[in-house]
Amino acid sequence: xxxxxxxxxxxxxxxxxxxxxxxxxxxxxxxxxxxxxxxxxxxxxxxxxxxxxxxxxxxxxxxxxx
Numbered sequence: 001x002x003x004x005x006x007x008x009x010x011x012x013x014x015x016x017x018x019x020x021x022x023x024x025x026x027x028x029x030x031x032x033x034x035x036x037x038x039x040x041x042x043x044x045x046x047x048x049x050x051x052x053x054x055x056x057x058x059x060x061x062x063x064x065x066x
Contacts, residue, residue: 012041 011026011034026034 014041 006024007028008023009026009028009031011031013021
């Protein structure tokens with residue numbers, strides 16, 4: 001079952017929120033107010049271009065046998 005009774009939603013957070021973030025705080029009822037207060041934290045996501053090569057190299061390096 002994917003859905004949860006409290007209707008959690010995927011929500012961008014700021015780095016300074018990571019340690020205290022609780023997924024139960026980000027629901028279909030709470031996120032609209034958060035968005036109204038903070039704005040769209042992903043507004044510039046298309047401007048943030050990164051090379052995935054290092055990540056792919058790490059994945060290859062850390063590949064565990066099946």
